[in-house]
Amino acid sequence: MSFLNLHMYTLAAPLVGAMLLFAVGRFGRRLVTPLVFAALSLSLAASVLVFLEVLTAGPFSYTVGNWEAPYGIELVVDHLGSLMNLLIASVALTACVSSLRRSSAELPERRHQFFTLYLILIAGLHGLALTGDAFNLYVLLEITSITTYGLIALGKGRAPLSSFNYIVMGSIGACFYLLGIGYLYILTGTLNMADLHRIIPLLDGRGAALATAFAFLMVGLWIKMAFFPLHVWLPNAYTDMPDGAAVLIAPLMTKVTVFLMIRVMFSIFSPVYEFIQHVAVQQIIVGVAAVGIVCASAMALGQKDLRRMLTYIIISEVGYMVGGLWLANAKGMTGAILHIVNDALMTLCLFLAAAAIAHRTGALGFERLGGLYRRMPLTMAAFTVGALSMIGVPPTCGFFSKWYLLLGGIEAGQWLYVGALLFSSLVNAVLFFRIIEIAYFRTPAEDGPVHEPGKGPRREAPQALLQPLVVTAAALIGVGLATGPLVERVIRFALPVGY
Amino acid sequence: MEAILSEIIAKYNYWIYVVLMMIGFYAMIGKSNLVKKLIGMNIFQTAIILMFISAGVKKGGGIPILDKQAVLERGVEAASIVNPLPHVLMLTAIVVSVSVTGVALAILQRIHGLYGSLEEDEILEKIDR
Amino acid sequence: MKEHYTLPQDRPIGPSLIIELSCRIMIPFIQLFALYVIAHGHYSPGGGFQGGVLLGAAYILMAIAFDQKTSMRFFPLRVNTALAGTGVLIYTGTGIACALLGGLFLDYSALAPLIPLGPVEWRSMGIFIVEVGVGLAVMSIMVSLFWDLASGGKLDRGL
Numbered sequence: 001m002s003f004l005n006l007h008m009y010t011l012a013a014p015l016v017g018a019m020l021l022f023a024v025g026r027f028g029r030r031l032v033t034p035l036v037f038a039a040l041s042l043s044l045a046a047s048v049l050v051f052l053e054v055l056t057a058g059p060f061s062y063t064v065g066n067w068e069a070p071y072g073i074e075l076v077v078d079h080l081g082s083l084m085n086l087l088i089a090s091v092a093l094t095a096c097v098s099s100l101r102r103s104s105a106e107l108p109e110r111r112h113q114f115f116t117l118y119l120i121l122i123a124g125l126h127g128l129a130l131t132g133d134a135f136n137l138y139v140l141l142e143i144t145s146i147t148t149y150g151l152i153a154l155g156k157g158r159a160p161l162s163s164f165n166y167i168v169m170g171s172i173g174a175c176f177y178l179l180g181i182g183y184l185y186i187l188t189g190t191l192n193m194a195d196l197h198r199i200i201p202l203l204d205g206r207g208a209a210l211a212t213a214f215a216f217l218m219v220g221l222w223i224k225m226a227f228f229p230l231h232v233w234l235p236n237a238y239t240d241m242p243d244g245a246a247v248l249i250a251p252l253m254t255k256v257t258v259f260l261m262i263r264v265m266f267s268i269f270s271p272v273y274e275f276i277q278h279v280a281v282q283q284i285i286v287g288v289a290a291v292g293i294v295c296a297s298a299m300a301l302g303q304k305d306l307r308r309m310l311t312y313i314i315i316s317e318v319g320y321m322v323g324g325l326w327l328a329n330a331k332g333m334t335g336a337i338l339h340i341v342n343d344a345l346m347t348l349c350l351f352l353a354a355a356a357i358a359h360r361t362g363a364l365g366f367e368r369l370g371g372l373y374r375r376m377p378l379t380m381a382a383f384t385v386g387a388l389s390m391i392g393v394p395p396t397c398g399f400f401s402k403w404y405l406l407l408g409g410i411e412a413g414q415w416l417y418v419g420a421l422l423f424s425s426l427v428n429a430v431l432f433f434r435i436i437e438i439a440y441f442r443t444p445a446e447d448g449p450v451h452e453p454g455k456g457p458r459r460e461a462p463q464a465l466l467q468p469l470v471v472t473a474a475a476l477i478g479v480g481l482a483t484g485p486l487v488e489r490v491i492r493f494a495l496p497v498g499y
Numbered sequence: 500m501e502a503i504l505s506e507i508i509a510k511y512n513y514w515i516y517v518v519l520m521m522i523g524f525y526a527m528i529g530k531s532n533l534v535k536k537l538i539g540m541n542i543f544q545t546a547i548i549l550m551f552i553s554a555g556v557k558k559g560g561g562i563p564i565l566d567k568q569a570v571l572e573r574g575v576e577a578a579s580i581v582n583p584l585p586h587v588l589m590l591t592a593i594v595v596s597v598s599v600t601g602v603a604l605a606i607l608q609r610i611h612g613l614y615g616s617l618e619e620d621e622i623l624e625k626i627d628r
Numbered sequence: 629m630k631e632h633y634t635l636p637q638d639r640p641i642g643p644s645l646i647i648e649l650s651c652r653i654m655i656p657f658i659q660l661f662a663l664y665v666i667a668h669g670h671y672s673p674g675g676g677f678q679g680g681v682l683l684g685a686a687y688i689l690m691a692i693a694f695d696q697k698t699s700m701r702f703f704p705l706r707v708n709t710a711l712a713g714t715g716v717l718i719y720t721g722t723g724i725a726c727a728l729l730g731g732l733f734l735d736y737s738a739l740a741p742l743i744p745l746g747p748v749e750w751r752s753m754g755i756f757i758v759e760v761g762v763g764l765a766v767m768s769i770m771v772s773l774f775w776d777l778a779s780g781g782k783l784d785r786g787l
Contacts, residue, residue: 004727004732005727005732005733008723008724008727008733009724009727012720012723012724012727012733015716015720016717016720016721016724019713019714019716019717019720020713020717022709022712022713023709023710023712023713023714023717024713062732062733063732064732064733064734065732065733065734065735065736066731066732066735066737135588135591138592139591139595142595142598142599146595146598146599146602149599149602149603149606150602153602153605153606153609158626160606160609160610160613161610161614161622161626163606164533164536164603164606164607164610167540167599167602167603167606168527168536168540171527171540171543171544171599172524172527172540172543174595175543175544175547178547178592179547179550182547182550182551182554185551185554185584185585185588186554191588562673564672564673590677594677597773601773601777604777605776605777605781608777608780608781609781612780
């Protein structure tokens with residue numbers, strides 16, 4: 001195995017795993033667990049090695065099939081890409097432990113199909129982290145989206161309708177992105193990101209067409225990442241999907257799309273184009289992000305279901321990241337990139353906790369959460385760590401990225417954005433302390449299916465659901481403490497040139 | 500008036516794609532029947548495919564298959580062949596659109612099985628009840 | 629799930645001799661043409677996707693003209709699933725084989741040590757292998773899409 005192709009194995013391992021799983025089909029149910037584990041472990045090992053390689057030797061590019069770069073498809077393995085790759089692989093491996101257990105309770109008949117989609121989704125996400133080609137990005141984006149549609153539709157109740165609405169919105173987003181690529185291709189005659197980056201500043205007198213292309217690309221990605229006014233599909237879709245899928249999709253999909261926005265902003269276009277030539281647009285977007293954070297937080301206050309509340313928090317976190325990136329200073333961008341990592345881990349922690357709670361209580365309405373601290377102390381301890389990180393309490397990692405974002409906002413003089421961040425932290429505190437209060441002080445609901453007197457008061461979730469949760473909670477603190485080296489050694493190199 | 504008309508006629512392919520796209524977009528947003536939304540989505544995607552393909556057309560351009568002997572003698576005459584890259588890209592986009600349509604149709608069948616209707620307002624009424 | 633598909637219990641039109649006979653004659657030729665399109669994809673118009681769609685169309689025609697059961701007898705579901713997976717595995721496997729033999733991913737010239745053909749010929753051959761994989765996968769997916777959608781996911785009678 002040569003080192004040259006190492007990053008391809010991060011992508012190929014889940015893909016081959018998925019296809020083996022699909023081909024073996026329902027005749028090899030016992031194979032599901034080992035296959036998924038093997039594929040994802042291999043992928044994680046490869047991405048760790050690639051990450052270390054990039055840290056020591058610097059970024060490198062790779063041509064698929066050895067066709068030269070502007071004509072062939074190029075993969076770019078830089079600091080940001082390898083960081084995302086590592087994040088995706090580790091979140092996927094952690095989430096799959098919980099998914100494997102939870103899916104055997106939720107979808108016992110369709111496990112192999114579920115995990116086929118699951119692995120293809122992970123392969124697509126790895127591809128997104130690596131690709132250096134604008135059209136390839138569209139295809140991989142659709143691969144991840146189509147698998148997500150399928151996974152969401154496997155849920156109970158209203159899930160098919162939510163999934164269909166997501167399909168309509170997601171397709172609009174993807175088509176807008178494709179249109180943007182079309183304009184860029186007509187203008188420049190190339191699809192390679194580095195080539196586009198080189199040619200775009202030379203296009204004089206094509207400002208209107210270029211701006212149209214940029215607007216289409218941005219709006220397309222914003223629909224996919226559920227940026228505030230375009231978020232309507234997300235809460236239903238993310239609430240209704242099966243728990244096993246939610247622990248993977250919720251942490252990764254929106255964050256990876258934010259990463260794609262970074263790619264479009266800084267690898268295809270340049271900071272000069274966005275922040276110097278179009279200052280008004282920058283101001284507007286930061287403003288919209290601030291409004292989005294406030295609105296999503298306010299809507300989260302009105303929810304009576306844990307999962308649904310978390311989905312609104314996801315929307316407000318997207319506002320954090322988009323706003324932070326458009327602050328146009330190094331602190332804001334550092335905070336946004338750091339927040340991609342942190343928010344993925346925080347969301348993973350909270351959704352894992354939600355899956356563990358749902359496994360015992362059956363539903364996640366607030367009335368079901370009474371007395372959980374006595375019944376599931378470890379689960380709730382981990383949940384509390386995740387909640388504190390969402391609120392932004394040191395030393396959990398949520399604090400540090402929020403700190404960078406706040407500093408960036410102050411430096412840019414965007415007081416609306418700073419105010420929105422503080423408001424959202426406050427709302428998060430209210431939200432989570434409300435849940436903690438219910439779970440700590442109230443007695444369990446009488447009609448709940450949980451209340452089986454013979455089993456004793458303490459019923460922790462099964463080990464398979466608990467272990468990833470505890471690991472993630474520890475990682476929240478670990479990543480928080482490692483923020484310094486992370487920023488110094490990785491994210492500093494991920495910022496665009498000149499910042 | 501004449502200037503506007505000649506502008507429209509000179510780039511009629513783009514106007515057609517814009518009109519088609521708006522029809523599809525209207526169907527996706529404005530219609531309450533889910534199948535009509537899906538049809539709108541297909542029209543939308545087709546409009547984009549048309550735009551890409553028309554961007555690759557050259558006046559008098561032939562199919563982009565080169566004769567080895569002719570290329571060795573005279574080199575490639577780029578003006579005499581249409582640009583093949585948009586076709587290749589759109590082949591991929593068609594595959595994506597087929598997959599999305601397949602998934603969406605399967606989901607629509609499930610929705611119909613669950614609620615007995617494909618009108619969005621009727622389904623929402625049934626969910627609320 | 630409630631039954632809402634009211635498929636006609638007995639078909640309004642009985643088996644039509646003309647349709648069935650013409651399909652019997654056409655299907656082998658469609659398949660032959662599909663194989664031609666797949667086999668020529670690497671140096672002329674055609675390729676795995678187009679050929680795969682044609683191959684799939686042959687089975688879909690069978691399902692329309694006769695009955696879905698007939699088409700599923702000629703192309704069992706198990707074979708379909710296996711072929712779809714195998715098709716993608718051929719593609720990815722070729723890529724990984726190239727990588728394992730020391731080249732870049734999907735760099736077919738790295739396959740040269742397997743059969744001494746020379747890098748240029750292997751590039752052509754590699755595309756052919758990949759096209760075959762794509763063709764198999766596309767055929768199976770197209771057919772199973774039609775089966776699933778036509779029978780409401782129950783894979784029984786079809787339209």
